[in-house]
Amino acid sequence: MPLHIAWRILTHQKGRTALALGGIFIAILLIFVELGFFIAVPQGGMLVYDHMRFDLLVTSNKYIFQAESWQFPRERLAEAGRNSGVAEASPLYFGGAKWQDPQGGLRLDIAVFGFAPQARPFAVAGIENQTSILERPDTVLVDSQTRSLFGPLQAGRVVELNGQRITIGGDYVLGTGFLGLGVVLANEANFFRLFPNRRPEQVNYGLITLKPGADPDLVARELRGLLPGDVQVFTRPELAGHEVSFWTTRTGTGLIFGSGLIVAFVVGIMVLYQTLATQITRQLPQFATLKAIGYSNAFLNAIVLIEAVMVMLIAFIPAFATAIGIYAVVRSKTLLPVNMTAIELGGVLAATLLMSVISALLSLGRLRRADPAEIF
Amino acid sequence: MAQETVDGLSRARPDNRSVPLAWRNLVSNKRRLIRSSAGIGFAVLLMLVQLGFESGFFNASLGVIRQLDGDLFVLRASKYRFGDEDPFARRDLDPAAGVAGVASVVPLYAAWQSLFWKEPGGDKSYLVQAFAFDPDRQVFLLPEVNEQRGLLQQQDAVLVDRRARPFLGMGGDARETEINGHAVHIVGRFGLGPDFMSNGTVIMSEQTFAGLLTGNRDSAAALPAEFGVIKVQPGADITAVQQALAAALSKEVRVFTKPQLIAFETTFQADLSSAGPIFWMGTLVGFVVGMLISYQVIYTDLADQLPQYATLKGMGYGTSYLVRIVFEQAALSAIIAFVPAWLLCLLVYYVVGQLALLPLHMTLNLTLFSLALTLAMCLLAASLAIRRVVTADPAEVF
Numbered sequence: 001m002p003l004h005i006a007w008r009i010l011t012h013q014k015g016r017t018a019l020a021l022g023g024i025f026i027a028i029l030l031i032f033v034e035l036g037f038f039i040a041v042p043q044g045g046m047l048v049y050d051h052m053r054f055d056l057l058v059t060s061n062k063y064i065f066q067a068e069s070w071q072f073p074r075e076r077l078a079e080a081g082r083n084s085g086v087a088e089a090s091p092l093y094f095g096g097a098k099w100q101d102p103q104g105g106l107r108l109d110i111a112v113f114g115f116a117p118q119a120r121p122f123a124v125a126g127i128e129n130q131t132s133i134l135e136r137p138d139t140v141l142v143d144s145q146t147r148s149l150f151g152p153l154q155a156g157r158v159v160e161l162n163g164q165r166i167t168i169g170g171d172y173v174l175g176t177g178f179l180g181l182g183v184v185l186a187n188e189a190n191f192f193r194l195f196p197n198r199r200p201e202q203v204n205y206g207l208i209t210l211k212p213g214a215d216p217d218l219v220a221r222e223l224r225g226l227l228p229g230d231v232q233v234f235t236r237p238e239l240a241g242h243e244v245s246f247w248t249t250r251t252g253t254g255l256i257f258g259s260g261l262i263v264a265f266v267v268g269i270m271v272l273y274q275t276l277a278t279q280i281t282r283q284l285p286q287f288a289t290l291k292a293i294g295y296s297n298a299f300l301n302a303i304v305l306i307e308a309v310m311v312m313l314i315a316f317i318p319a320f321a322t323a324i325g326i327y328a329v330v331r332s333k334t335l336l337p338v339n340m341t342a343i344e345l346g347g348v349l350a351a352t353l354l355m356s357v358i359s360a361l362l363s364l365g366r367l368r369r370a371d372p373a374e375i376f
Numbered sequence: 377m378a379q380e381t382v383d384g385l386s387r388a389r390p391d392n393r394s395v396p397l398a399w400r401n402l403v404s405n406k407r408r409l410i411r412s413s414a415g416i417g418f419a420v421l422l423m424l425v426q427l428g429f430e431s432g433f434f435n436a437s438l439g440v441i442r443q444l445d446g447d448l449f450v451l452r453a454s455k456y457r458f459g460d461e462d463p464f465a466r467r468d469l470d471p472a473a474g475v476a477g478v479a480s481v482v483p484l485y486a487a488w489q490s491l492f493w494k495e496p497g498g499d500k501s502y503l504v505q506a507f508a509f510d511p512d513r514q515v516f517l518l519p520e521v522n523e524q525r526g527l528l529q530q531q532d533a534v535l536v537d538r539r540a541r542p543f544l545g546m547g548g549d550a551r552e553t554e555i556n557g558h559a560v561h562i563v564g565r566f567g568l569g570p571d572f573m574s575n576g577t578v579i580m581s582e583q584t585f586a587g588l589l590t591g592n593r594d595s596a597a598a599l600p601a602e603f604g605v606i607k608v609q610p611g612a613d614i615t616a617v618q619q620a621l622a623a624a625l626s627k628e629v630r631v632f633t634k635p636q637l638i639a640f641e642t643t644f645q646a647d648l649s650s651a652g653p654i655f656w657m658g659t660l661v662g663f664v665v666g667m668l669i670s671y672q673v674i675y676t677d678l679a680d681q682l683p684q685y686a687t688l689k690g691m692g693y694g695t696s697y698l699v700r701i702v703f704e705q706a707a708l709s710a711i712i713a714f715v716p717a718w719l720l721c722l723l724v725y726y727v728v729g730q731l732a733l734l735p736l737h738m739t740l741n742l743t744l745f746s747l748a749l750t751l752a753m754c755l756l757a758a759s760l761a762i763r764r765v766v767t768a769d770p771a772e773v774f
Contacts, residue, residue, distance in 0.1 A: 019675075023668040030661050068503055096489060098462070100454060107454040107462050147648055149456070181648060250543055250575075252732040256429055259728055260658060263422050267665055270418045274669060277411060278676045 002302040006310055009283060009303070016282075017311075020275040024315040025322075027268035027355075031348050032323035034264045036330070038257035040338040042247035046240055047177035047337065053123050055216050056223065057234045058089070058206030065246045067111065067179050069094060071202040072231045080206065080223055085214035090119040091203040095195045097162045099150060099182065108150055110161070111179040112140075114191025121207050126172030127185065133169035134187050144171045146182030162194050175336075178247070206231075265351060273359035276308055280366050292372035300367055308360035312352050320345070398704035401681060402712070408680075409712070412673035416713035416754065417720075419666025424721040424746050425728075426658035431742065432734040433655070434645055436571035439735060440505075441638055443568065444484075445517045447614050448621060449637050450604030453630045457644040458637070459488050459505070459573050463600035464629050471624045472604060477612035478621070482513045483601035485585050488574060495543065496550030496562075504544065504555075505574035508585030515605050521579060524564035528581045531593075532560045539569040539733055540576025556588050569733050572645075604629075663753055671757035674706055678764050690770035698765050706758035710750045718743065 010017050045065060049057075058080060060070035077089040093114035098107045115121050117134040127134075130141055140161070142153050151157075155170045161184070176183045192198060210219055216235045223233045234242065248254030280287065287300055320340075327338045402409060441458055450472065452464040463485070472481045485508040492501040509515045511528040520535075527533055534555070540546040545553075551562050555578070568577050580588075586596035608617045614633055621631045632640060678685070685698055718738075725736035 019672070023665075023672060026661070026665050026668055030665065033657075033661070062501060064500065064502060105454065106456040107452075107460075108456055109460055149648065250541060252734055255728065255732040256734075259425065259724075260429075263418075263425055267418050267422055267662075270415050271665065271669055271672075274411065274415045274672050278672065281676075282679075 002299060002306050006303050006307040009279065009307060010310060016279075020279070020311060021315045023271045023275060024268070024311060025319050027264070027271045028312075028316055028319035028348065028352055029322055029326075030264040031261070031268060031351055032319060032344065033326060034257060034261040035344055035347055035351075036323070036327055036338045038254070038261050039343065040330075040336045041253050041257055042244045043240075043337045045178045045243040045247045047175050048179060048183075049239060049243070050337070051124050051174055052092075052121055052207065053209060054121075054207035055210040055214075055236070056208040056220050057236075057239055058208060058223070058227070058231050059204075059234070061230055061232050063232060065243055066177070067094075069204045071204055072206070074201045074203045076227055076231050077203065077206045077208075079227060080208060083219060083222055083226065085210050085219040085222070086208055087211045087214075088119075088209045090116065090121065090207050091200075092121055092205040092207055093188070093191050093198065093200075094204040095191070095198065096180075097184075097194055100160045101151060102158060102160055102165065106149070108182070109180055110146070110150070110182040110184055111176070112161070112191060112194060113183070113185050114188050114194075115185070117187055119207075122174070122185070124172055124174050126170075127174070130170045130172065134185065136167075136169060138165065138190060138193070139167045139169040140184040140186045140190065142168055142171050142185075143176055143183040144173045145176045146171075146184075150182050164194055166190070166194075265355065268352075268355045269359050269362075272308065272312065272355055273362045275311070276304065276359055276363040277366055279307070280304065280363055284366075284370050287367060288370040288372040291370055297368065300370070301364055304364060304367060305357065305360045308356040308363075309353065312356040316349065316352055320348075323348075398701050398708055401677070401684075401701070401705055402708050408677070412670075412677070412709060413713040413716065415669040415673055416666060416709060416750070417717035419662055419669050419753070420714055420717035420746065420750050421721055421724070422662035422665065423659050423749055424717065424742070425724055426655050426662055427742055427746060428721070428725055428736050428738075429728075429734070430655035430659075431739070432729070432736040433572065434642060435735045435737075436569065437573070437645055438638055438641060439569060439571065440577070441634075441641060443517045444603075444605060444634070444637075445514050445607075446482075446605035446634065447608045448606040448618055449632045449634070450606065450621070450625065450629050451602070451632065451637075453628055458641045461487060461489055461602070463602045464626075466597070466599065466601050468626045468629055469601060469604045472606060472621055475617065475620045475624050477608050477617040479607045479609040479612075480513070482509055482515055482605045483582075484509050484515055484603040484605050485582060485599055486602035487585075487589070491555050491578065491588060492557075493544060493546075493576065493578060494554040494557075495545040496548065496553040498545060501554075502544055502575060504540075505577045506555075506580065506585065507577070508580050508582050509605075511581050516579075518566050518568065520564070520566035524566070525579075527563040528579070528584070530561065530563065532558070532584050532587065533563040533580065534560045534584065535564045535566055535579040536562055537568045537570075537577040538565040539567045541570050541733060544576040546576050558588055558591075560584070560588075569735060606631075659749075663749055666750070666753045667757050670706070670709065670754045671760055673709065674702070674754070674758050675761040675764065677705070678702065678761055682764070682768055685765050686768045686770040689768060695766055698768075699762060702758050702762050702765055703755060706754040707751060710754035711747075714747055714750050718746075 048066065058076060060072040062070040074091055077091060080086055081089045095112050097110055097112050099110040100107045117131045120128060127141060133139060134141060146153060153168060153171050155168055157168045158165055159168065192200065210216060220233045220235050290300060324340050327340055330336065330338045450469060452462045455462040466483055469481060469483055472478055487506045489503065491504055491506045493504040494501045511525045514522055524535055536546040538547045553560060570576060582596040583593045586599050587593040608614055618631050618633060688698060722738055725738060729736035
C-alpha cells in the first residue's frame with residue numbers, strides 16, 4: 001500500500017519527477033566517477049604487471065614499487081628453478097635512460113625494460129608479433145603512450161638513448177602506468193649497451209611461471225623457505241595488494257580521491273534531501289489528509305522511505321549506463337584500468353541506498369509537521 | 377511567510393523600488409533558507425575542494441623553486457623539468473661571475489634519482505630529493521636552512537625535511553641513518569613538504585654530496601652542477617643581466633629568471649600530468665550539480681511565492697522588475713551559500729593538507745574564481761526557472 005502511494009506520487013507530476021531524477025542521476029554518476037578513480041588510479045601502478053606473464057614474482061627484499069625495484073643476484077632464479085613446481089624463471093631488467101633527438105633538444109627520462117625476447121615476458125600482441133624486431137641490434141620497441149614531447153614514434157627513427165644511437169623498431173599498445181613519461185623495450189644485449197654499469201648478474205624482477213596444476217601459494221611458501229633473505233616472493237594477488245597500497249597510502253593519491261568520494265556522497269545526500277523535502281512540502285495537504293483519516297506516522301514515513309529508494313533506483317540505471325560509457329572513455333584516454341566490476345557496482349549501489357535512507361530520514365521531520373488542522 | 381512579504385509590500389508604492397524584496401523573499405522562511413543554502417553550499421564546497429586540490433598539486437611541485445634564493449638560474453639547455461637530473465659542467469658557470477651586474481654565483485647540486493635514504497630504525501631505503509651547496513653561501517630562502525647551514529660543514533652532516541612523507545622517518549628525532557649505504561648525521565630539520573615526484577628532501581654540503589655519490593669527498597670540485605644560482609647587484613636590471621649572461625655562457629646552458637623557472641615547471645606539469653584534467657572534471661561536475669541544486673531551490677521558491685509575484689503583477693509592476701527580483705534573489709542565495717561553504721573549506725584544506733602533506737591554501741584568486749562560478753551557477757539556474765514568474769497570471773493564481 002505505501003508502495004502504491006509512493007508510485008502514484010512519483011507519476012503524478014512527471015516533469016517534476018524527471019527533474020528530481022536528473023539531479024540524483026548526476027549525483028550517482030559523480031560517485032561512480034570518483035569511485036572509479038579512487039580504485040583505478042592506484043592501479044595505474046599495476047598496469048604493466050597486469051600484462052606480464054608470471055605466476056610468482058621474485059624481487060629484492062628492498063623492493064619499494066615497480067619503478068624502485070632494486071636488484072637481486074641472478075642465481076636466485078636458478079635456485080628457484082630447482083623447485084618441482086617451477087616451469088621457468090626468467091630475469092627482467094629495468095633502468096632509467098635519457099632520450100634525446102640526435103639533433104639536440106631536451107634530454108627526457110624514459111624507462112627501459114631489458115629481457116630475452118624468446119622468454120616472452122609481456123602478454124601484449126603488439127610486442128609478441130614484433131619479437132624479431134626486438135632481436136635486432138640497437139633497436140627498441142616504444143610504448144605508444146610515450147608522451148608527444150618525445151617526438152614521432154614511428155619505426156625507423158633514430159634517437160639517442162644514454163648517448164647511444166638507437167633505432168625505433170616499432171611501437172606497441174600497453175600504457176606507461178606510473179613508470180614515467182615513456183617506456184621502451186630492449187633485448188638483453190641492447191639493454192646492457194645502454195647501461196654499461198649494469199651487470200646481467202643483477203636482476204630487477206624474476207618472472208616465475210609454474211607447471212600446470214602447481215599451486216602458486218604453496219610454491220611461493222616453498223620458495224620463501226628455499227631462497228636467502230635478500231629476495232622476496234610475491235604471488236599475483238600479493239603483488240597487487242602491495243602496489244595498490246603503496247599508491248593509496250604512501251602518496252597523496254588515496255586521500256585526494258577518497259575525499260572526492262566523500263564529497264560526492266554528501267552532495268548526493270543533499271540533492272536527494274532537497275528533492276524529497278520539496279516533494280513533501282508540495283504534498284503536505286495530501287499527507288495531512290492521510291493523517292486525518294487515520295493513517296499512522298509510520299505509514300507516512302514508509303511512503304517517503306519507499307519514494308526515496310525508488311527514485312534512487314530509477315536514477316541508478318541511467319547513471320550506471322552512463323558511467324560505463326565514461327569509464328570506457330577514461331580507459332581509452334589514460335589506459336588506467338577503470339572498469340565496472342562488482343566492487344564499483346555494489347559499492348555505488350550500497351552508497352546509493354544508504355544515501356536515500358539518510359536523506360529520507362532527514363526529510364521526515366517535515367512530514368511530522370503535517371498537521372491536518374493547520375493545513376485547511 | 378506570505379504575510380511578511382505582503383507586509384513589506386504594503387509599505388511600498390509601485391514606483392518605490394527601494395524595498396529589498398529579493399532579500400525579504402529569501403529570509404522570510406528561515407528553514408527554507410538554511411535548506412537551500414546547504415544545498416548550494418555543498419556544490420560550492422565541491423568546486424572549492426577540487427580547485428584547491430588542483431592548485432595544491434601544482435604548488436607542491438613549485439614549493440622548492442619558490443624557496444630558492446636567486447634572481448637568475450643557469451640550467452642545462454636540454455633540461456625538461458626542474459626535477460630531472462641533467463647537470464652541466466661546473467666550468468660552464470665560470471664566465472658568469474665576470475658579467476656586469478652579477479653579484480654572486482653559487483653552484484647548486486641536486487639529485488632525484490641517485491640518493492637512497494634509509495628509514496632511520498627501519499630496513500628499507502627510498503629515493504629522495506637532495507640538494508647540495510657550499511654551506512657558507514645562501515641558496516635557499518627557508519630560514520631554518522639558513523640558521524642551520526653552518527652545521528653542514530661537519531662531515532656527512534645532513535638537514536632533512538620534517539614534512540617529508542611519514543614512511544621516510546624524517547620527522548622524528550633520529551640523529552643517525554644511512555644514504556646509499558653510507559652513514560650520515562642528521563644535524564637539523566626544516567619544513568618543506570613532498571610533491572608528486574619526491575617524498576622527502578635532504579640538504580647537505582658539496583663534499584658530503586660527492587662522498588655519497590662517488591665515494592670520494594674530494595671529488596666535489598669535479599661534480600657537474602644542476603643549477604647556477606645567481607643574485608644580481610642591487611638596482612641592476614634582471615632582464616639585462618639575463619641577456620648578458622646568455623651571451624657570455626655556453627650554448628649548453630640557458631638562463632631563467634625565477635618567474636620563468638616557475639613557468640617552466642608549471643608548463644611541464646600542466647602538459648604532462650594527468651592531475652589537471654581530473655580536477656577540472658571534478659570542478660565541472662560540481663558546477664553542474666550546483667546548477668541542478670540551485671535550479672531546484674529557485675524553482676521551488678518561485679513556485680511557493682507565485683501568488684506574491686502574481687500580486688505584484690496585478691499591482692502593475694512590469695515583468696522586468698520581477699525578473700530583476702528573481703535574479704537578485706538568486707545572486708543573494710549564491711552569496712549566502714558561499715560564505716559558510718568557504719569557511720568549511722578552510723577546515724577541509726587544513727585537515728587534508730596536514731594528512732596528504734599538500735600545500736592547500738585559500739587564496740584570493742581561488743576565492744574570486746569560485747565566487748564567480750557560484751554566481752554564474754545560480755544566475756544560470758534562475759534564468760532557467762524564471763519562465764514561471766514571467767507567465768504568472770494574477771487572474772489564474774487566485
